[in-house]
Structures are given as C-alpha cells and as structure tokens.
Amino acid sequence: MPATFIQPEFKVDIDRDKCIKCGRCVQQCGWGVYSFSERPIPDDSKCRACHRCVTYCPVHCITIKKNELVFRENDNWSPALRKAVWRQSETGGVMLTSMGNDKPYQRIFDSLVLDACQVTNPSIDPLREPMELKTFIGRKPDSVEVESDDKGGYRLKPGAGMTNNIGLATPIMFGGMSYGSVSLNVHKSLAMAASRLGITMNTGEGGLHADLYPYTDNVIVQCASGRFGINPDYLNRGVGIEIKVGQGAKPGIGGHLPGEKINKEVSTTRMIPQGTDAISPAPHHDIYSIEDLRQLIYALKEASGYKPVGVKIAAVHNVAAIASGIVRAGADYVYLDGFKGGTGAAPQIIRDHIGIPIEIAIAVVDQRLRDEGIRNQASIIAAGSIRSSADMAKAIALGADAVAIGSAALIALGCHMCQSCHTGCCSWGLTTQKPELTRRLDPEWGAERLTNLVHAWSHELQEILGALGVNAVESLRGSRERLRAVGLDAQTCEILGVKPAGL
Amino acid sequence: MTAYDYHANGSLFEPARYTQESPFKIHGGCGLMGICDESGTRFSGSVAIEAIAVQRDRGNGLGGGFAGYGIYPEFPDHFAFHMMYHDAKAKDEAEAVLERFFQVDLAEPMPTRPVKGITDAPLLWRYFLQPQPVKLADLEMTPEDYVVHVVMLVNSTVDGAFVASSGKNMGAFKGVGYPEEIGHYFQLEEYEGHTWVGHNRFPTNTPGWWGGAHPFTLLDWSIVHNGEISSYGINSRYLETFGYKCTLGTDTEVAAYLFDLLLRRHKLPLELACKALAPPLWEQIERMPEEERKLMTSLRAVYGPAMLNGPFAIVLGFNGGMVALNDRIKLRPLIAARKGDILTVASEESAIRQIMPDPDALWAPKAGEPVIARIRGMEWPIHGDLHLPPSEISCAVTGVLDSCEPAEVA
Numbered sequence: 001m002p003a004t005f006i007q008p009e010f011k012v013d014i015d016r017d018k019c020i021k022c023g024r025c026v027q028q029c030g031w032g033v034y035s036f037s038e039r040p041i042p043d044d045s046k047c048r049a050c051h052r053c054v055t056y057c058p059v060h061c062i063t064i065k066k067n068e069l070v071f072r073e074n075d076n077w078s079p080a081l082r083k084a085v086w087r088q089s090e091t092g093g094v095m096l097t098s099m100g101n102d103k104p105y106q107r108i109f110d111s112l113v114l115d116a117c118q119v120t121n122p123s124i125d126p127l128r129e130p131m132e133l134k135t136f137i138g139r140k141p142d143s144v145e146v147e148s149d150d151k152g153g154y155r156l157k158p159g160a161g162m163t164n165n166i167g168l169a170t171p172i173m174f175g176g177m178s179y180g181s182v183s184l185n186v187h188k189s190l191a192m193a194a195s196r197l198g199i200t201m202n203t204g205e206g207g208l209h210a211d212l213y214p215y216t217d218n219v220i221v222q223c224a225s226g227r228f229g230i231n232p233d234y235l236n237r238g239v240g241i242e243i244k245v246g247q248g249a250k251p252g253i254g255g256h257l258p259g260e261k262i263n264k265e266v267s268t269t270r271m272i273p274q275g276t277d278a279i280s281p282a283p284h285h286d287i288y289s290i291e292d293l294r295q296l297i298y299a300l301k302e303a304s305g306y307k308p309v310g311v312k313i314a315a316v317h318n319v320a321a322i323a324s325g326i327v328r329a330g331a332d333y334v335y336l337d338g339f340k341g342g343t344g345a346a347p348q349i350i351r352d353h354i355g356i357p358i359e360i361a362i363a364v365v366d367q368r369l370r371d372e373g374i375r376n377q378a379s380i381i382a383a384g385s386i387r388s389s390a391d392m393a394k395a396i397a398l399g400a401d402a403v404a405i406g407s408a409a410l411i412a413l414g415c416h417m418c419q420s421c422h423t424g425c426c427s428w429g430l431t432t433q434k435p436e437l438t439r440r441l442d443p444e445w446g447a448e449r450l451t452n453l454v455h456a457w458s459h460e461l462q463e464i465l466g467a468l469g470v471n472a473v474e475s476l477r478g479s480r481e482r483l484r485a486v487g488l489d490a491q492t493c494e495i496l497g498v499k500p501a502g503l
Numbered sequence: 504m505t506a507y508d509y510h511a512n513g514s515l516f517e518p519a520r521y522t523q524e525s526p527f528k529i530h531g532g533c534g535l536m537g538i539c540d541e542s543g544t545r546f547s548g549s550v551a552i553e554a555i556a557v558q559r560d561r562g563n564g565l566g567g568g569f570a571g572y573g574i575y576p577e578f579p580d581h582f583a584f585h586m587m588y589h590d591a592k593a594k595d596e597a598e599a600v601l602e603r604f605f606q607v608d609l610a611e612p613m614p615t616r617p618v619k620g621i622t623d624a625p626l627l628w629r630y631f632l633q634p635q636p637v638k639l640a641d642l643e644m645t646p647e648d649y650v651v652h653v654v655m656l657v658n659s660t661v662d663g664a665f666v667a668s669s670g671k672n673m674g675a676f677k678g679v680g681y682p683e684e685i686g687h688y689f690q691l692e693e694y695e696g697h698t699w700v701g702h703n704r705f706p707t708n709t710p711g712w713w714g715g716a717h718p719f720t721l722l723d724w725s726i727v728h729n730g731e732i733s734s735y736g737i738n739s740r741y742l743e744t745f746g747y748k749c750t751l752g753t754d755t756e757v758a759a760y761l762f763d764l765l766l767r768r769h770k771l772p773l774e775l776a777c778k779a780l781a782p783p784l785w786e787q788i789e790r791m792p793e794e795e796r797k798l799m800t801s802l803r804a805v806y807g808p809a810m811l812n813g814p815f816a817i818v819l820g821f822n823g824g825m826v827a828l829n830d831r832i833k834l835r836p837l838i839a840a841r842k843g844d845i846l847t848v849a850s851e852e853s854a855i856r857q858i859m860p861d862p863d864a865l866w867a868p869k870a871g872e873p874v875i876a877r878i879r880g881m882e883w884p885i886h887g888d889l890h891l892p893p894s895e896i897s898c899a900v901t902g903v904l905d906s907c908e909p910a911e912v913a
Binding site: 161 | 735743745774800813832
C-alpha cells in the first residue's frame with residue numbers, strides 16, 4: 001500500500017546549469033527539503049513555498065512551481081477536499097493550519113469605494129496642509145463639563161473630561177501575537193516599532209519578556225484563558241490590558257502551544273514548566289456569562305490602577321449584542337476580529353468555516369452602540385484582515401476607531417504566508433523557537449521595516465483624507481456617507497449602512 | 504426631482520412623502536452676511552439687502568433669504584409663525600391646527616410686493632400666537648416645547664404646509680430667487696431689527712423649493728451657511744445617537760443641531776462650542792499650558808464626531824446676538840468689521856464696505872476663531888429648557904412624516 005495518496009503541492013525546480021552547488025538552500029530551508037549529495041537534491045513533498053531558498057540562492061537558480069497534477073474535474077469534490085479525506089483517513093486527526101482563512105469568500109472591502117471632493121468643496125493636499133491621524137482609544141464621557149477658571153476662560157470641572165485613554169499617533173495597532181507562537185525577535189521588532197511610531201504592540205497571551213520592559217509605554221498586555229505570564233507586575237506594565245475572549249481565526253477554540261516551543265525563555269515568560277504544552281482553554285473558566293466578564297474587567301482595573309481594559313472577540317453572528325454587553329460591562333474598547341484573521345495554529349475546519357466578515361461586524365457593532373447611545377463609551381478596533389491602507393480607511397469609515405494588523409506585520413518581517421506556523425519550523429525565523437531560525441530576524445531591521453510599513457499606510461490614509469476634503473481622521477470615522485458599494489446586494493448595503501454607487 | 508429617500512435602517516428605497524429637497528446631500532456655495540447692533544438699536548432690513556446684493560455672483564437665483572431679530576416690537580412675547588402654503592387646502596388645515604393649540608392674536612398675509620424674477624411663490628401668511636393656557640397646562644410643557652410640538656405637527660401632518668420660522672420677535676423671509684429680489688418681495692425695508700442675517704444661495708441642483716432656502720431656523724435660532732461639510736456623514740450619525748434625525752440632507756441642518764446639542768443640551772459656553780466644532784490642531788493643543796491642554800484634548804476627543812470638517816463659514820443668529828465661525832483651516836471667506844456698537848460679517852469685504860464704508864476695524868477672522876456679537880442686557884441663550892425628544896425637534900423643522908417615529912433618546 002502507498003504511504004500516502006497525497007502528492008506534493010509544489011515542485012522545486014533547480015536550474016542545474018546555473019547552480020554553483022554552494023549548499024545555501026540546504027542551510028536556509030527550515031523544512032528539510034534539501035539534502036546534499038554533490039548537488040542539492042530537493043524533496044518536493046516537504047516544500048511549503050516559503051521562498052526562503054529562492055530569496056537566498058546567490059545565483060537565482062531555484063524556482064518553486066505548482067505541481068500541476070491533473071485531477072478529474074469535479075466542482076463538488078475539489079482536489080483540496082479529496083486530499084483532506086485522504087489525509088484524515090491516514091491520521092484520524094484534526095487538520096491543523098495557520099494564518100488566515102484562505103477560502104474564496106466574498107471580500108466586502110473590495111466592493112466598497114471611497115469618495116473624493118470635486119469643485120463644491122476643495123480636496124486638501126496633505127503635503128502642504130496638516131492632516132491629523134491622532135486617535136484616542138478608550139472611554140469618552142458623554143459631554144465635557146467645564147467651569148470658569150476665574151480668568152475669563154474655562155477649565156474642566158474636577159473629575160470631568162477624558163481619562164485613561166490610549167493615545168495612538170496613527171489609527172493602527174499591532175494585533176496580539178504571543179511570545180511562544182512568534183519568536184522573541186518578532187516581539188522585539190514589534191515593540192521597538194510601536195515605540196518609534198507612537199502606537200501599541202500587543203503581547204498576545206504569552207506574557208511579556210523582560211527584554212521588552214523598556215517599551216512598555218507602547219505595549220498592551222493580554223489576559224487570555226490560559227492566564228500565561230500574568231501577575232500584578234505584568235498587568236501594570238502596559239498602557240492597557242486586553243481580555244482575549246476569542247480570535248477571528250478560531251472562534252470558540254482555545255490554543256495549544258506544543259511543548260517543543262516552550263524553551264527556557266518562553267517557560268519563564270509564560271510562568272509554566274519548560275517543555276510542557278501550553279494549553280489555553282476554549283472559554284475563560286471564570287467567564288461563563290457577561291456578568292462574569294464585568295467582574296474580570298473590574299478586577300483587572302483594580303489590579304492596574306484603572307488602566308483601560310479592552311475585550312477582544314471573534315466576529316460571530318450575534319456580535320452586535322455581544323459587543324453591546326461588553327461595553328455595558330465596562331470595557332474601554334472592543335476588539336473585533338473578523339473571520340479572515342490570522343492565527344499561529346488552528347483547526348482548518350474552524351478557521352475556514354466559523355465567524356463573519358469584519359466589515360459586517362464593524363458596521364453592526366458601530367450601529368448598535370449608536371442606537372443604544374453608548375458609542376462614546378468604548379472604542380472599536382477592527383482586525384482580521386486589514387491588508388492595506390484602503391482596508392483601513394474603509395474600516396474606519398464603517399465605524400472603527402483604529403485597526404489592528406497581525407498578518408500584515410508578519411509579512412513585513414518576511415512571512416510569505418505558507419500557512420505552516422504551527423509546525424514551528426518557520427524558515428524566516430518568525431513563528432519558531434529554534435535558535436538557529438529565530439536569529440534570522442534582526443530586531444533592529446524588523447523594527448525599521450514595521451516602521452516603514454506603518455508610515456506608508458499612514459501617508460496613504462492622509463492622501464485619502466485629503467481627497468475626501470477632511471483634515472482629521474475623526475471626520476472619516478463612521479462617515480459611511482463617504483463610502484459606496486459596487487456590486488453588493490441590497491441587503492448587504494443596508495446592513496453596512498452604505499449606499500450603492502450612483503445614489 | 505425624485506421623491507425617494509434612502510433609509511439605512513428600513514428598506515433601501517422608500518418613497519418620502521414630503522421630501523422637498525433632493526434626498527441627497529445638497530452641494531453648493533453661497534454668500535452670507537450678518538449684522539448686529541450691540542446697543543440693541545434697531546435698523547432697517549434694507550441694510551441686509553444692500554450687503555447681500557453686492558454679493559450677487561455668489562448665488563445663482565435659486566435661493567435667498569434673511570432673518571431679522573427684534574422686528575416685531577408690537578408682539579414681543581408672541582410666537583411669530585411665518586408660514587408657507589402650497590394651496591388653500593393646506594392653509595385651511597394648518598390654520599385648524601394652529602387654532603387648536605394657540606390663541607391667534609393676529610393672522611395676516613405676509614406683506615409682499617410683486618417683483619420681477621419672483622414667481623411661483625407659495626401662499627405666505629404670518630400669525631402671532633400665544634399657547635392656549637389650558638392646553639399648555641394639560642400637556643405639562645414649557646411654551647418652547649409646546650411650539651416645537653405644534654411646528655412638528657403642522658410640518659408632518661399637513662401636506663403642503665411649512666413653518667419657515669417660529670421664534671419670538673423674529674422672522675425668516677426666504678424663497679427661490681436672488682436674495683435682493685426676495686428682500687424686496689418681502690418689503691424688508693419696512694422692518695427694523697437689531698440683528699440681521701442674510702444668505703445668497705448657489706445650490707448645484709435645482710430644488711426650487713421655498714422652504715429649502717436659508718436661513719434654516721429652529722425656534723429663534725437661525726443659521727446661514729456657506730460651504731460644504733465634508734464630515735456630514737459622521738456629524739449626522741453622531742447627532743442620531745442623541746436622537747436627532749437629519750432628514751433634510753443639508754449641512755445647515757447638521758450645523759443647527761450641533762449648536763443646539765452643544766449649547767443647550769451639553770451646556771457648553773459658546774466659545775468652547777465653537778472650539779468643539781472647529782478645533783485647533785493637535786500640535787497647537789500640545790503647546791498649550793497644561794490646564795488648557797487638558798480641556799482642549801478632552802473637548803477634541805469627546806467631540807471629534809461633531810467636528811465640522813471641510814470648508815464653511817456660518818452665521819448663527821439668535822435673540823441676543825450672533826456668532827460667525829469659519830472652518831479650522833479657513834477654506835471659505837469670512838470678513839468681519841466693527842464700527843462703534845455695530846458688528847458686521849460677510850463673505851466679501853465689498854459687502855461690508857457697502858453698508859459700513861468707514862469701519863473702525865476690519866479683519867479676516869482666523870480659522871476656527873468665532874466672531875461674537877452680544878446685545879447688551881439681553882439674556883443668552885433665551886430658549887429655556889426644551890424637554891421634547893430631539894426627534895420631534897427634528898421633525899418640526901424638516902416636515903418629513905417618516906422621521907417622526909419616536910427615537911430613543913440617549
């Protein structure tokens with residue numbers, strides 16, 4: 001019997017005329033594709049198409065091709081489904097994957113277009129005029145109460161005004177990615193970039209490594225169901241605390257970091273024994289309902305001197321009501337993670353079939369909070385997946401206060417989306433703890449690339465705002481009048497609160 | 504003109520019964536003026552006509568209007584209703600409503616004269632009204648609430664009737680035409696007021712609706728506005744969270760409600776309300792002394808959705824003075840001048856020179872810096888507290904039946 005019916009997905013093609021037999025491909029590949037016997041010999045079945053060898057081949061003699069194996073066509077039984085059945089009948093297991101949903105669902109962002117000024121009002125040139133992106137994340141009072149300052153002016157009444165908000169220089173945050181799932185160098189790159197940019201990085205659920213303590217003014221610490229690395233010091237170190245209830249890639253599912261990724265450093269940071277699996281339960285076992293969430297929110301506020309506490313949830317069918325409950329429970333922000341959000345490891349069946357698009361989630365949550373008159377009580381952060389500054393602008397126009405990026409940040413650091421984070425063999429040194437791989441990422445280089453990316457998106461957002469004729473991002477926020485839908489059905493338009501183009 | 508409106512929360516297309524303007528946001532430019540004698544001395548409305556007439560190029564004959572304050576000294580405590588009727592049936596029905604709620608002390612046709620260029624005028628009547636005391640007591644409302652309630656009732660239930668203004672000792676005179684024609688049509692030179700605002704409209708569609716001309720009024724607030732508010736989408740959604748419904752689709756409506764929200768409901772001082780609507784830049788805020796910085800940071804963060812972004816110049820008139828305000832980077836013209844007690848503002852200096860040839864001071868107000876005229880000895884604001892749900896206030900001035908579903912008040 002054959003060991004497997006599944007044939008390699010890719011073919012590694014080496015131009016033998018060009019190859020100088022230097023062996024660098026052998027050294028670079030984290031998946032063990034290459035063996036060397038007078039020349040590199042690839043094992044196609046191990047290739048993930050991550051392009052590490054392609055990038056580092058000094059003579060550009062490697063090409064990764066799709067294995068064009070023809071299957072008898074059947075729209076119902078795609079080759080992917082047939083392979084899944086074979087794989088599961090071989091192993092009896094749950095298929096794991098990583099990064100975001102790769103199925104061809106409709107991408108609503110791509111059916112939304114933005115407005116621009118013509119004649120009746122001037123567009124604004126961001127190169128010549130101020131164009132403000134500053135954003136505050138957190139609870140705002142209903143109104144500003146003032147009193148006379150006895151000098152002919154006014155001052156805030158004692159206790160009035162905005163308190164405990166997280167200031168962002170631009171409405172972008174780095175989404176939560178735990179130390180353990182990603183390497184320490186990734187965390188350092190994110191923290192250094194966040195600090196330079198005046199934004200925040202998010203620890204994810206794996207605690208905060210001591211090397212990141214200098215950057216804690218730009219760190220949001222996460223409290224997830226596994227409670228890894230949480231102690232009073234941790235809660236007090238960041239500028240805010242995030243309770244992670246769910247993740248767009250795997251709503252309703254916990255996490256599992258295999259023991260081989262728990263080295264000494266990860267073990268210290270997570271406060272768990274070295275080599276043991278780090279398992280986050282599916283629910284928080286102290287949150288079985290909304291009133292329990294309220295208790296945890298306030299417990300964390302008490303423990304941290306009333307830092308802003310946000311709640312991250314996956315976008316699911318009833319997201320509007322859930323978000324309303326979260327805001328009423330006292331959260332300072334609601335982090336909505338759409339079903340295309342990334343992950344370091346998730347069951348494929350969950351990743352690809354659970355949750356709703358982020359565009360819909362933003363629209364219904366923003367509208368619900370407005371209908372209930374509590375929109376000012378919490379900020380909305382949108383993620384999963386924000387792929388460009390255009391997605392960001394559209395998310396903000398739909399009602400998000402800021403966006404969070406995870407996949408985009410990893411791509412900036414070299415990720416090629418080979419969807420194999422869960423293997424711990426990342427050739428780019430991002431989602432691995434193997435020292436020979438993690439050292440491939442220089443945090444200084446990584447921070448510069450992340451800084452560049454966020455600067456670029458911010459400049460593009462400024463260009464968009466200028467075209468829209470406004471000079472501050474708050475005038476785009478929730479301004480769905482500046483969006484039009486092209487090719488969306490009437491009901492989707494209605495849910496989004498966006499008119500079709502032409503109206 | 505299409506009679507369809509877009510309803511985000513209802514069906515996609517829903518015929519609007521009484522939407523007189525386009526259901527889409529009205530784009531356009533305009534000219535404006537405002538003049539106030541802070542001593543309270545009253546003067547003829549011909550001054551306002553002169554100032555707006557020299558700015559003729561700023562309009563296209565599709566709308567002009569004025570509001571005068573202190574013009575009915577013989578009826579200072581009556582609510583002066585300026586009414587527009589499309590036909591006699593509308594008049595009969597509206598009058599029945601007015602008589603049910605008010606003691607009508609005087610009802611007369613608006614004095615007008617034939618003017619070349621003014622055609623298709625609706626029936627124009629004015630009424631001096633006092634609330635029926637028994638009914639007022641029954642409804643347990645303040646007189647202001649009561650008036651707004653009735654205005655809403657007329658606008659929403661009487662087809663073809665529109666309340667152009669409803670404040671005390673003030674009135675709006677507006678219509679389709681060039682403003683100087685409208686002014687002559689209404690014989691404004693016969694009226695004397697201490698504050699006048701005027702407007703010359705250049706809409707880029709053709710509404711042809713008298714009620715759609717400026718000023719836009721609510722009780723005795725009146726707003727004239729030049730510009731386009733590019734943040735209209737979020738401004739209107741922000742107002743919706745407080746129960747307002749912006750159904751007229753004009754920037755002016757949004758500006759009026761924002762002033763109402765900030766001044767009357769949130770009780771912000773006028774200066775700070777202007778700062779909330781046209782805030783300083785963050786880099787300016789960061790350089791402020793600590794106390795002021797904290798105040799402005801809160802003001803800007805809390806009222807970010809209320810910021811009027813995009814080009815505008817606005818004059819807000821009220822019984823007690825007026826405020827002129829430019830957008831935060833001054834994208835529309837606004838000139839101010841003072842001579843003695845008289846403060847005047849206009850889109851163009853020519854307008855000011857026309858009525859005030861030799862001002863003591865003439866200046867271009869800085870972006871976001873309000874120019875405020877207050878009449879000495881007059882209380883401000885004078886509305887008292889309104890306790891009506893804001894949705895009703897909105898209905899009152901928009902006259903759209905569909906907007907009168909009860910809105911949840913935050």
